[in-house]
Amino acid sequence: MHPALLGLVTIIMGVGGCVGYFWLSNIALDNFIYPPRGPNAGRNINRANIVRPWLFLFPALFALSVYLAYPVVETIRLSLTERVTQSDGSTTYDFVGFANYAQMMAEDKFWEALGNNMMWLIVVPALSTAFGLLAAQLTDRIGWGSIAKSLIFMPMAISFVGAAVIWKLVYDARPPGTEQIGILNAIYVWFSGNEPQQWLTVPFWNSFMLMIVLVWIQTGFAMVILSAALRGIPEETVEAAIVDGANPFQIFFKIKIPQIMGTIVVVWTTITIVVLKVFDIVFAMTNGQWETQVLANYMYDKLFRANDWGVGSAAAMVIMLLVTPILVWNVYNARKEMK
Amino acid sequence: MDNIAGTKSSLTWAVHLSVVALVALWLFPTVGLLVSSFRTADQIATSGWWKSMFPSEQNLTLRTDAPETQAQIDGLYVIEGKLFEEGKDATISVWGISSRAIADFNAGDTAELRKGGTVTVQADGSYRMENAEPFEGSRGSRIFVTAETPPEFTWANYKNVLITGDATDNMTKAFFNTLTVTIPATIIPILIAAFAAYALAWMDFPGRALLIAFIVALLVVPLQLALIPLLRLHLGIGIGKGYLGVWLAHTGFGLPLAIYLLRNYMVGLPRDIIENARVDGATEFQIFTKIILPLSFPALASFAIFQFLWTWNDLLVSLVFLIDATGETTVMTKQIVELLGTRGGNWEILATSAFVSISVPLLVFFAMQKYLVRGLLAGSVK
Numbered sequence: 001m002h003p004a005l006l007g008l009v010t011i012i013m014g015v016g017g018c019v020g021y022f023w024l025s026n027i028a029l030d031n032f033i034y035p036p037r038g039p040n041a042g043r044n045i046n047r048a049n050i051v052r053p054w055l056f057l058f059p060a061l062f063a064l065s066v067y068l069a070y071p072v073v074e075t076i077r078l079s080l081t082e083r084v085t086q087s088d089g090s091t092t093y094d095f096v097g098f099a100n101y102a103q104m105m106a107e108d109k110f111w112e113a114l115g116n117n118m119m120w121l122i123v124v125p126a127l128s129t130a131f132g133l134l135a136a137q138l139t140d141r142i143g144w145g146s147i148a149k150s151l152i153f154m155p156m157a158i159s160f161v162g163a164a165v166i167w168k169l170v171y172d173a174r175p176p177g178t179e180q181i182g183i184l185n186a187i188y189v190w191f192s193g194n195e196p197q198q199w200l201t202v203p204f205w206n207s208f209m210l211m212i213v214l215v216w217i218q219t220g221f222a223m224v225i226l227s228a229a230l231r232g233i234p235e236e237t238v239e240a241a242i243v244d245g246a247n248p249f250q251i252f253f254k255i256k257i258p259q260i261m262g263t264i265v266v267v268w269t270t271i272t273i274v275v276l277k278v279f280d281i282v283f284a285m286t287n288g289q290w291e292t293q294v295l296a297n298y299m300y301d302k303l304f305r306a307n308d309w310g311v312g313s314a315a316a317m318v319i320m321l322l323v324t325p326i327l328v329w330n331v332y333n334a335r336k337e338m339k
Numbered sequence: 340m341d342n343i344a345g346t347k348s349s350l351t352w353a354v355h356l357s358v359v360a361l362v363a364l365w366l367f368p369t370v371g372l373l374v375s376s377f378r379t380a381d382q383i384a385t386s387g388w389w390k391s392m393f394p395s396e397q398n399l400t401l402r403t404d405a406p407e408t409q410a411q412i413d414g415l416y417v418i419e420g421k422l423f424e425e426g427k428d429a430t431i432s433v434w435g436i437s438s439r440a441i442a443d444f445n446a447g448d449t450a451e452l453r454k455g456g457t458v459t460v461q462a463d464g465s466y467r468m469e470n471a472e473p474f475e476g477s478r479g480s481r482i483f484v485t486a487e488t489p490p491e492f493t494w495a496n497y498k499n500v501l502i503t504g505d506a507t508d509n510m511t512k513a514f515f516n517t518l519t520v521t522i523p524a525t526i527i528p529i530l531i532a533a534f535a536a537y538a539l540a541w542m543d544f545p546g547r548a549l550l551i552a553f554i555v556a557l558l559v560v561p562l563q564l565a566l567i568p569l570l571r572l573h574l575g576i577g578i579g580k581g582y583l584g585v586w587l588a589h590t591g592f593g594l595p596l597a598i599y600l601l602r603n604y605m606v607g608l609p610r611d612i613i614e615n616a617r618v619d620g621a622t623e624f625q626i627f628t629k630i631i632l633p634l635s636f637p638a639l640a641s642f643a644i645f646q647f648l649w650t651w652n653d654l655l656v657s658l659v660f661l662i663d664a665t666g667e668t669t670v671m672t673k674q675i676v677e678l679l680g681t682r683g684g685n686w687e688i689l690a691t692s693a694f695v696s697i698s699v700p701l702l703v704f705f706a707m708q709k710y711l712v713r714g715l716l717a718g719s720v721k
Contacts, residue, residue: 010523011526014586018527019530053547056627060531072564078568138361152365158652160652161672161696166693168689179386181383181387186387186389225715276561280655296563316563320564338551
């Protein structure tokens with residue numbers, strides 16, 4: 001069957017199935033299992049209302065358990081086992097304790113990936129938030145601010161792979177003496193007179209070249225959120241500062257920033273999570289060569305190139321471990337808010 | 340605030356200029372790719388895209404018409420014609436008839452040809468060759484010109500990538516594959532999440548707070564953890580690699596955000612409406628479909644955009660759950676990564692393919708930006 005047709009059938013079956021499930025299960029509950037009539041009418045209505053939330057929740061909970069909760073547990077298990085192919089062709093998973101972790105930590109590539117990830121974790125959220133804050137503050141003060149905002153926000157819609165192509169053109173290098181078609185080398189050669197650089201192959205600095213791509217994408221996100229927060233600041237506080245003779249910089253740093261600190265933290269943590277999962281940019285631009293490896297790509301290498309599920313799972317657990325503080329913090333805040 | 344006495348900003352100009360600089364910086368890379376996708380391979384390789392906007396000076400090697408087109412006028416053998424193709428609007432400054440002296444003559448000058456006869460070249464590229472004897476040989480003479488050519492753009496790359504290109508260049512199949520992945524993967528999670536969000540927002544049951552915390556926790560679980568266990572599961576229960584697998588995976592991965600966004604929105608709906616409906620005897624199912632769903636349209640739209648952008652732009656999930664060894668089900672992101680490897684220098688193909696892939700999300704983005712912003716605000720700021 002043609003995939004497009006298959007897609008259409010899936011949409012119809014998926015949507016029809018969902019609606020049908022919700023509709024039929026509610027009818028069954030109300031009319032047959034606990035009908036609101038007869039001697040137990042009152043009790044039945046109560047029981048139906050106890051069951052109903054779970055009818056509504058069931059498909060979502062099922063999908064969440066299978067697609068997110070179960071993998072977490074399974075990955076922990078896999079990271080502690082080794083896949084062995086027996087002589088009769090079957091595969092078994094032998095418990096090996098922390099051997100996978102030990103093996104991973106003995107690899108230079110792992111430490112390179114972890115080191116790079118740490119650098120990403122500092123640079124990308126910091127720069128994105130700073131640029132986002134700057135853009136938010138500046139665009140809020142001018143007439144064509146909303147147009148400027150949507151142009152800065154635009155990279156959000158571009159895929160990491162598309163962004164990789166866009167920035168590869170920026171970093172492109174032609175042999176010395178010929179005309180440079182990458183803007184960065186064109187400027188570099190023009191100003192310094194040196195030979196053009198293959199930016200993506202210069203260790204240490206090339207990681208920054210990759211980070212710039214993510215900063216370019218995430219700044220728009222930071223700007224949108226922070227701009228809303230800036231507008232939510234009560235006018236009186238700013239007016240009082242003006243009356244007291246504060247200059248615009250003092251107003252910004254001493255009055256506005258402290259009031260939106262909570263939002264800055266949210267933006268920072270959200271971008272941090274994106275950074276921890278960053279894969280496509282590195283995969284498409286350098287594939288971890290020239291010392292640009294990051295954890296997500298390291299893990300992909302282990303899983304699908306080296307076919308080493310044990311170490312791959314261990315690497316995934318390291319990413320999970322790094323996310324956990326944010327996870328706990330988010331849950332803590334969500335619970336506090338509900339009370 | 341700007342109007343308050345004494346703060347009428349002397350910074351206004353600085354602000355305008357900074358924003359212009361910032362926007363230019365953010366737009367520049369994308370514009371570079373867009374412009375490049377409309378240039379020929381030669382143009383891209385020989386000059387930076389930023390120069391393509393202005394007339395450029397180029398050295399060209401052109402050829403006059405072959406001797407067989409000569410005519411006899413007033414006892415002279417004459418070949419006349421234009422050096423440039425029809426419709427090209429270039430201006431010749433200097434020219435020559437030997438590759439070692441390409442700037443010997445000015446436009447309008449007449450040169451002696453080595454094999455006899457003369458040639459006159461005008462600034463607009465028209466030429467006239469004259470000779471007392473007939474011109475001989477099968478090919479015309481070479482003329483080396485330095486010409487100022489106006490900016491020139493072409494649709495040829497798009498034609499190549501969308502219609503005529505061979506299997507590695509042509510994006511049509513990957514485009515439709517991407518669409519096939521995206522649409523069900525956007526619609527189905529919305530539906531499932533909407534029901535769950537309603538239950539979490541407006542139904543009372545034990546464990547509700549715990550469930551919400553569970554969903555908030557799942558919101559940040561890295562996708563990477565799910566790859567092996569789910570691939571094993573899919574292979575184990577016979578789904579294998581394919582569309583069904585990728586739809587299910589995207590549904591699962593999209594659900595936490597969907598439920599979270601929709602629940603936050605539904606909680607904010609006025610309580611009166613729902614309680615009145617309950618008093619009037621509406622069932623929960625009716626309340627949901629007739630009241631909650633229509634009222635939640637902005638939140639549904641927000642999530643739909645997120646999920647659409649995310650599934651359209653995704654590479655990892657498709658790599659793991661969809662694309663098998665045959666490559667029949669390849670998506671655009673994967674094909675572009677492959678092009679980066681095999682055709683790293685062919686910017687005309689790369690730029691055009693990338694833009695084909697980027698154009699749809701950009702359209703969605705500009706058309707529905709309002710909902711996207713609203714969704715972002717609801718999803719991260721509380």
